[in-house]
Amino acid sequence: MRRKLAAGNWKMNGLDAALSELEGLPAAExxxxxxxxxxxxxxPMVTKSVALGGAIKVGGQDCHANAxxxxxxxxxxxxxxxxxxGYVILGHSERRADHGETDADVAAKSLAARRAGLIAVVCIGETEVQYKAGETLDVIRTQMHGSLPPGSxxxxxxxxxEPVWAIGTGLVPTTEEIAQVHGFIRDELATQFGQGMANGTRILYGGSVKPGNAAEIFATADVDxxxxxxxSLKAADFGAIITALDAA
Structure with a gap:
């Protein structure tokens, strides 16, 4: 069984006072x-998490390939x-767009994360133009083969x-579309790394996830x-998403 993961990316938001939001997050079994x-x-967030019992894991938003x-x-x-x-987000569309990161850059950073003992959360997803052109699966395949280094x-x-066109826009793919892409990702993992990797790897959905649509998304096949x-910036919202995932 793959253990589910509710991950929050605060991006370039938050001052020290924002750490109080952790106090309002629910426990999850x-x-x-x-x-x-x-x-x-x-x-400071690591310290806060430890003070609250250590259940909240903490990660970075990017890393350099060099030590x-x-x-x-x-x-x-x-x-x-x-x-x-314990984790680091790599290849987020905002890094790819704002900083020109390539799949090769993401793969090098994934190796760096592994070197440091971190779990890499590797982001992939198509733009609106690619989505409308029916190129989603081709884009996903290319990004996976380029961004996931040997030994993943x-x-x-x-x-x-994370479909780029859904991030922060309020737009969300249909559950059928999400299931299709997640199933495709799992098949590609099997092709690249074997069935064990495919069966055990957690595949997250990202892009305008909210308390109101979380339960439906989490009920979708292959969404972990x-x-x-x-x-994720407010305990009330992220807490509701956590609760929905915990019950899925």
Whole structure:
């Protein structure tokens, strides 16, 4: 059985006072809870999580491929681990669009995450133009083959399918479309890494997940949780999503 995962990506949001939101999150028996704050809040969030019992896992939002070096403004996977992180989001569409990250860049960062003992949450997804052109599955296949390095396993990798056109827009694919893509991802994992990897890897859906649509999404085949953006910033919203996933 794949253990479900409710992951929150705070993006470039949150000051120290925002850590109080963790106090309002519900306990979960059947799913893990992960929050990925901006780097300034990573260590304080780890401390806050420990004070609350340690059930909330903490991750980074990106890492550099190198362990050290003259890379002003970047952060190494080892630094994230040193601050208490256990996960790191890689290849998010905003990194790909804003910073020109390629599949090869994501693969190199995935290796760095593995080197530091972090679990890589690798994001893939098509743009609106690609979606309307019927290219979704081709894009997913290309991104998977380019972004997942050899040696990827269910122990060091989580996949997050985030259709770019659904992120922050309020638009959501139909459950049939989500099921089709998630099933395709699982088949591709089997092709690339074997059936064991395919059966055990958690595949998250991301893109305008809200309390109002969470239960329907989590009831969809091959959906093992969610990567949540704006709705993860407030305990009331993220808590409702966690509760829906825990009951799925």
């Amino acid at each position: 059947n799913c893990d809870i992960l929050l990925c704050p901006p780097a300034t809040l990573l260590a 050290t070096g003259a890379h002003t403004g970047d952060i190494a996977a080892e630094m994230l681990a040193d601050a208490g992180a 396993s269910l122990a060091n990798t989580v996949i997050a399918y 949780g969610a990567l949540v953006g704006g709705a």
